[in-house]
Amino acid sequence: xNSSISEIDAKVVCYHCGNDCKDEDILEDDKHxxxxxxxxxxxxxxxxNLCGYYDLNANAGVSLRAKNFKGKFDYLAEKAIENExxxxxxxxxxxxxxxxxxxxxxxxxxxxxxxxxxxxxxxSARLNFVKKELSLDFDPQTVSLKEIVELMxxxxxxxxxxxxxxxxSKKIDHETRKLLFKIGVTGFCxxxxxxxxxxxxxxxxxxNKLDATYQKFFLYFNFLLALPxxxxxxxxxxxxxxxxxxxxxxxxxxxxxxxxxxxxxITALFLRSSYETFIPQTAGYWDSMAGLVLFxxxxxxxxxxxxxxxxxxxxxxxxxxxxxxxxNNGINYKNVNELKKGDLYFVHHQELIPTDAxxxxxxxxIDYSFVTGESNLVKKLKGDIVFAGGRQxxxxxxxxxxxxxxxSYLTQLWNNDSFLKEKEIPTTELANAFIKYFTYLxxxxxxxxxxxxxxxxxxxxxxxxxxxxxxxxxxxxxLSLPFTMNTTMSIFGRNKFFVKNQGVxxxxxxxxxxxxxxxxxxTEANRGEVRFAGELMxxxxxxxxxxxxxxxxxxxxxxxxxxxxxxxxxVNYIFEVKGQGIEAIVDGCSVxxxxxxFVKNELAESQNSEVHVLIGNEYKGFFxxxxxxxxxxxxxxxxxxxxxxxxxxxxxxxxMSDTLKPIFGSQxxxxxxxxxxxxxxxxxxxxxxxxxxxxxxxxxAGALREAKIGIxxxxxxxxxxxxxxxxxxxxxxxxLGDYLRFSKTALNIVKLSFLLSVVYNVMGVGWAASGQLSPxxxxxxxxxxTLSVVFFSVGLTWLxxxxxxxx
Amino acid sequence: MEVIIILxxxxxxxxxxxxxxxxxxxxxxxxxDTFSPSxxxxxxxxxxxxxxx
Numbered sequence: 112x113n114s115s116i117s118e119i120d121a122k123v124v125c126y127h128c129g130n131d132c133k134d135e136d137i138l139e140d141d142k143h144x145x146x147x148x149x150x151x152x153x154x155x156x157x158x159x160n161l162c163g164y165y166d167l168n169a170n171a172g173v174s175l176r177a178k179n180f181k182g183k184f185d186y187l188a189e190k191a192i193e194n195e196x197x198x199x200x201x202x203x204x205x206x207x208x209x210x211x212x213x214x215x216x217x218x219x220x221x222x223x224x225x226x227x228x229x230x231x232x233x234x235s236a237r238l239n240f241v242k243k244e245l246s247l248d249f250d251p252q253t254v255s256l257k258e259i260v261e262l263m264x265x266x267x268x269x270x271x272x273x274x275x276x277x278x279x280s281k282k283i284d285h286e287t288r289k290l291l292f293k294i295g296v297t298g299f300c301x302x303x304x305x306x307x308x309x310x311x312x313x314x315x316x317x318x319n320k321l322d323a324t325y326q327k328f329f330l331y332f333n334f335l336l337a338l339p340x341x342x343x344x345x346x347x348x349x350x351x352x353x354x355x356x357x358x359x360x361x362x363x364x365x366x367x368x369x370x371x372x373x374x375x376x377i378t379a380l381f382l383r384s385s386y387e388t389f390i391p392q393t394a395g396y397w398d399s400m401a402g403l404v405l406f407x408x409x410x411x412x413x414x415x416x417x418x419x420x421x422x423x424x425x426x427x428x429x430x431x432x433x434x435x436x437x438x439n440n441g442i443n444y445k446n447v448n449e450l451k452k453g454d455l456y457f458v459h460h461q462e463l464i465p466t467d468a469x470x471x472x473x474x475x476x477i478d479y480s481f482v483t484g485e486s487n488l489v490k491k492l493k494g495d496i497v498f499a500g501g502r503q504x505x506x507x508x509x510x511x512x513x514x515x516x517x518x519s520y521l522t523q524l525w526n527n528d529s530f531l532k533e534k535e536i537p538t539t540e541l542a543n544a545f546i547k548y549f550t551y552l553x554x555x556x557x558x559x560x561x562x563x564x565x566x567x568x569x570x571x572x573x574x575x576x577x578x579x580x581x582x583x584x585x586x587x588x589x590l591s592l593p594f595t596m597n598t599t600m601s602i603f604g605r606n607k608f609f610v611k612n613q614g615v616x617x618x619x620x621x622x623x624x625x626x627x628x629x630x631x632x633x634t635e636a637n638r639g640e641v642r643f644a645g646e647l648m649x650x651x652x653x654x655x656x657x658x659x660x661x662x663x664x665x666x667x668x669x670x671x672x673x674x675x676x677x678x679x680x681x682v683n684y685i686f687e688v689k690g691q692g693i694e695a696i697v698d699g700c701s702v703x704x705x706x707x708x709f710v711k712n713e714l715a716e717s718q719n720s721e722v723h724v725l726i727g728n729e730y731k732g733f734f735x736x737x738x739x740x741x742x743x744x745x746x747x748x749x750x751x752x753x754x755x756x757x758x759x760x761x762x763x764x765x766x767m768s769d770t771l772k773p774i775f776g777s778q779x780x781x782x783x784x785x786x787x788x789x790x791x792x793x794x795x796x797x798x799x800x801x802x803x804x805x806x807x808x809x810x811x812a813g814a815l816r817e818a819k820i821g822i823x824x825x826x827x828x829x830x831x832x833x834x835x836x837x838x839x840x841x842x843x844x845x846x847l848g849d850y851l852r853f854s855k856t857a858l859n860i861v862k863l864s865f866l867l868s869v870v871y872n873v874m875g876v877g878w879a880a881s882g883q884l885s886p887x888x889x890x891x892x893x894x895x896x897t898l899s900v901v902f903f904s905v906g907l908t909w910l911x912x913x914x915x916x917x918x
Numbered sequence: 919m920e921v922i923i924i925l926x927x928x929x930x931x932x933x934x935x936x937x938x939x940x941x942x943x944x945x946x947x948x949x950x951d952t953f954s955p956s957x958x959x960x961x962x963x964x965x966x967x968x969x970x971x
Contacts, residue, residue: 167961220954221961240954288944295940303930321920328923 125149128267129170152266156222159229164218171218173267184264186434186444187257187272195433195446196256196276204234205251209270211263214243223268230254230262241420245270274447274465274516275428287415294408297344300336301401305890307333311394312887326392333397334388341381344404347411348373369546369589372553376584377404383577387886396581399889403586406897414593414613418604423611424834427500427522430809431465438509447516454512464501466512467519469494473508477501480808500809527789527813545865546585553583553876560880571882578879581889587868587900592861594901598908599857602917607840608850615836618820619854621801625751626792626814628806629761629771632824634738635841641673645732647724652677654702655724658695661685666722667693670734692722702726707733738767743845748774750848756800760788762810789813805847809833849915856911864904871896 123132125145137144140157144150152172156164164171186192199206214220223245226236232253237246245268247259260270307329315322351370358364377400384395422429436457437445447465450456455471458464464477475491479501491497497510500521516522557579564572596613603610610616627633647655656677659667664687685695692705703710703725710723711730722734751757758778759771765781772779780791788806792814795802804811804818807825812833815821823835824844839847875892878884912918943949 217957217961220957224958224961238954239951240957241951284950288949291944291949292941295937295944299933299937303933307926324920325922328926332926 124170125172126165126170127153127172129172148265148267155229155262155266159225161222161225161228164222167221168216168218171216173213173215184257184260186436187260188255189434189444192434192444192446193256196272200251203250203252204248205256206246206248207256207259208244208246209260209263209272210276211243211245211268211270213268214238214240214245219268222266223263226263229266230259233259243420272433273429274431274433275426276433287412290408290412290415293344293347294405294412297340297401297405297408300340300344301398301405304333304336304340304401305398307336308394308398308886308890312890330388330392330394333395334385337381337384337397337400340401340404341377344401344408345374345377348377348404348407367547367550369585372546372550372583372585373407373589375550375553375580376586379577379580380584383574383581394886396886396889399581399886399893402890402894403584403897406586406590406894410590410593413597416597416600417612418609421609421838423836423838426525426834427809427812430500431463431516435465450512450515452512452514456510456512457507458503458510459507460503460505462503464497464499464503464510465519466499466510466516467514468497468499468510468512470497471509471511474505475503475508476505478504523786525812527786527817545588549583549585549588553580556583556876556880563880564882568882574884575880575882578882578884578889579876582875582879582884582893583872584893585868585872586893587871587897588865590897591864591868591900591904595857595861595864595904595908598905599854599912602853602908602912603850606846606850606917607843608837608846609839610837611835615820616854616857618801618836619803619851620858622755622803622820622851624756624758624795624800624802626758626760626795626802626804626818627748628788628804628808628811628814629759629767630738630763631807632805632844633744633759633771634740639669639736640739641669641734641736643732643734645724647731649677651726651731653680654697654700654726655704657682657697658685658693658702658704661695662687662693666734666736669736670722673734700727740770741841741844745774747845747848758791758795760791760814762788785810785813789817792817805839806833807841849917853912853915853917856915857908860904860907860911863907864900867903868896868900871900 123136123143124130125132126142127144127149130145132143132145137147137150139150139153142153144153149172156162187196194200197205197207211223214223220238220240223238224236226245226247227233232250234248234250236248238244239246249256249259260272263270310325310329315326317323317326348370351368352374355364355366355368355371359367380396380400380403384397384400387393387395431447434444434446435450437443437450438455438457445454445456450466456468470491470493472493475495475497477489477491477497479489479498489501496513498521499516499519514520518526557576560579561572561576564575593613596616599616600610600613603616610619652674656671656674657680659671659674660679661682662668680698683696683699685693687693688705688709692703692709694701694703696702704722707721707723708714710725722736724731724733748757752774756778757775759775759780760783761779761781762783762785763781765779768779768781780787783791788804788811792802792804796817796819802818803820803822804814805822805824806815807823811821811823815823815833815835820837821835822837822839823833824839824841826841875884875896878888878892909918
């Protein structure tokens with residue numbers, strides 16, 4: 112106990128967010144706060160009696176240091192923009208769904224669901240923790256959306272509002288719901304049919320009048336229950352088969368859909384059972400049919416399961432602001448989509464420029480890393496054209512729209528063909544190859560059996576033929592694929608490799624060429640190795656350290672890390688010129704660090720990754736920051752090189768080509784624009800290669816989309832990633848080879864389970880052809896074969912994953 | 919009518935009411951988010967009102 116107290120004494124942490132109270136320390140109620148933002152939140156919570164927030168998790172808050180929301184959400188006051196975001200509204204109630212990325216723990220959950228207690232006018236707040244979405248109902252007369260959003264931001268839960276977030280886009284997944292309904296109905300019917308089929312199996316004595324009544328009752332009842340199974344539960348398969356046959360007859364399509372043999376099987380079951388029910392009045396195969404449809408639907412549902420907290424389909428829209436401040440007879444706000452040529456608008460510090468425009472006023476210093484992947488700052492003068500997608504690093508600027516958002520230079524990429532058409536997902540491609548022979552074979556066997564019995568024992572003709580079609584239904588076959596792929600997906604998920612859907616795993620196994628982006632993919636995004644060219648004395652180091660430790664600039668932070676361990680001195684005066692450098696007086700000595708022209712105060716060219724140092728009046732040299740390659744990148748690439756063709760596409764210059772040459776050889780391209788990258792992939796694929804692209808930024812978006820498989824690499828899987836087929840956590844990059852190998856394994860498991868199900872089918876057909884398939888045998892044999900195939904494939908997948916050390 | 923027949927019909931009706939409940943739950947969106955409610959139930963609604971500050 113004592114030691115913990117002294118620990119607290121030694122290091123004061125913020126009661127709200129748990130950060131060090133190094134620079135600032137606000138004391139209130141015996142609690143420390145690291146900044147006024149954190150203190151404000153505590154104050155609000157205390158006033159509303161919501162301090163339980165801190166009981167659930169100590170120091171649960173989101174750090175609010177260096178956050179300033181003033182004026183940031185003013186655009187929400189504009190009615191048209193507010194309406195865009197609302198899901199529903201009338202006079203008394205408005206509903207909105209806000210995406211809140213900073214939700215991370217149970218305290219967040221509790222606080223946000225208690226939002227009505229903090230803000231008057233909010234009726235209810237419900238949080239979807241997985242999707243990180245907060246649904247709010249509020250009274251538009253008492254409180255406005257702007258006030259809600261501002262309070263949320265103050266509390267540290269700033270909602271993410273961008274061009275893509277409109278109330279209308281929050282659609283309910285109707286397809287999945289429909290499937291759930293079908294599973295519910297079919298499950299209900301299947302269970303009851305099974306129950307009612309039992310008496311017949313236990314040999315009712317039909318001579319007994321009582322037993323005979325029951326038998327008839329159960330028979331007709333089963334028939335009634337089977338109707339929704341066949342017509343509702345099985346409707347997708349019947350329709351699918353119908354269209355597939357139609358397409359084949361028309362000659363549009365040569366592929367036989369897997370729905371055909373399934374529909375054939377279900378229909379055979381239905382007709383044969385109806386006949387049995389009404390003509391000889393004996394038990395049909397109702398339970399087999401209902402069980403089959405239920406299994407198939409469950410398999411279909413498994414196929415749709417995905418990581419729904421991740422977003423795989425993001426366009427430029429999710430990067431762009433929803434509204435900008437526009438100047439026309441006064442100041443108001445306008446939806447970015449509605450900007451026209453000739454509009455004049457403002458972009459603030461750290462905001463993204465949404466359109467191609469001419470700079471009218473202000474000091475533009477633009478970071479195009481979104482577009483190029485390289486953090487080069489570009490300086491623009493009045494009258495220059497600025498392109499959409501840049502981030503303004505200096506102060507407020509005024510821009511004149513040249514082209515609306517949808518046709519700007521950046522968004523042109525998204526107008527490319529590869530974005531307009533839906534990417535093809537081969538969910539059943541593998542099964543289809545099988546199904547073709549399967550369908551013909553089962554029809555041929557059925558015909559052969561029919562001919563045989565016609566001449567030998569015509570009475571057995573129809574029983575045998577229908578039995579063959581029933582047994583040949585490829586239920587196990589269609590289920591093994593989704594279940595194996597689903598298992599593989601969750602194994603990959605555990606390894607922080609998130610694939611969009613099951614089809615992606617299949618495509619992974621077919622890849623022969625891999626294309627890498629450099630910056631942020633092979634190298635770490637925001638880290639680099641710092642070196643100093645020149646010489647710094649220990650006391651000079653102290654001066655530089657004191658200056659950089661005051662700055663939030665990424666380069667300052669890197670140098671700060673590099674000089675770590677130096678003692679900090681008192682800074683008398685400090686001034687940071689955004690995008691240029693810092694001038695300061697430390698311990699009476701003047702220090703200037705930053706760009707060469709800034710430091711020397713004369714025109715001079717310098718690299719962006721260089722930080723020059725001037726102490727007093729003496730130029731001391733410069734720091735360089737070299738991109739740092741990811742751990743074991745060489746090992747990974749050398750390994751992959753054995754099986755795949757590798758290529759590199761970089762938006763950067765060819766400075767690093769010597770390091771990369773041994774691996775990529777001549778397959779390296781530098782200074783590539785997003786369009787160049789897309790075209791390169793397109794060319795490769797035209798030559799018959801199956802390409803996987805691995806990139807990290809918006810600048811790779813086109814290539815990621817065009818490639819057969821696009822993998823987005825990210826430091827934080829919850830963060831923004833461009834449209835892709837899979838998201839890979841950056842720290843797992845070195846295991847990429849293992850994942851590719853395992854996707855092949857998964858496909859082999861599927862093939863093996865296909866084989867197993869064929870064995871079952873041969874056994875079943877043997878039985879059926881003899882005309883001896885009784886309803887009881889069918890009711891036991893069919894589900895058993897299906898379940899055993901599913902267990903086999905899922906179990907084998909887990910076992911092999913363990914063997915390959917993936918779990 | 920034999921009694922079992924009546925019982926079977928009754929049983930189906932009761933089971934059918936559960937099927938309707940399932941429909942309602944699906945329509946209501948209860949299967950859209952299966953994680954948050956498991957957290958929500960662990961949080962006391964009135965933890966602060968009961969506590970003396």
